[in-house]
């Protein structure tokens with residue numbers, strides 16, 4: 001296991017992240033670009049709502065699944 005534990009992106013939260021929220025702001029990002037936020041179980045809904053109301057949210061994936069599909073050899 002890596003020594004760097006992924007931590008929830010919510011303000012002030014130090015909980016271990018379980019979810020990845022993939023998002024894109026069409027005003028500043030190209031359509032295929034994905035920004036990611038990490039979320040613990042508790043903040044997943046809060047953070048996805050924040051992105052959802054702005055129309056930024058693209059995907060919510062378990063961190064384990066995200067890491068397994070995001071291989072270094074993946075083409076952009």
Ligand SMILES: [Zn+2]
Pocket residue numbers: 008009010013014015039040041042043
């Ligand atoms: Zn959290």
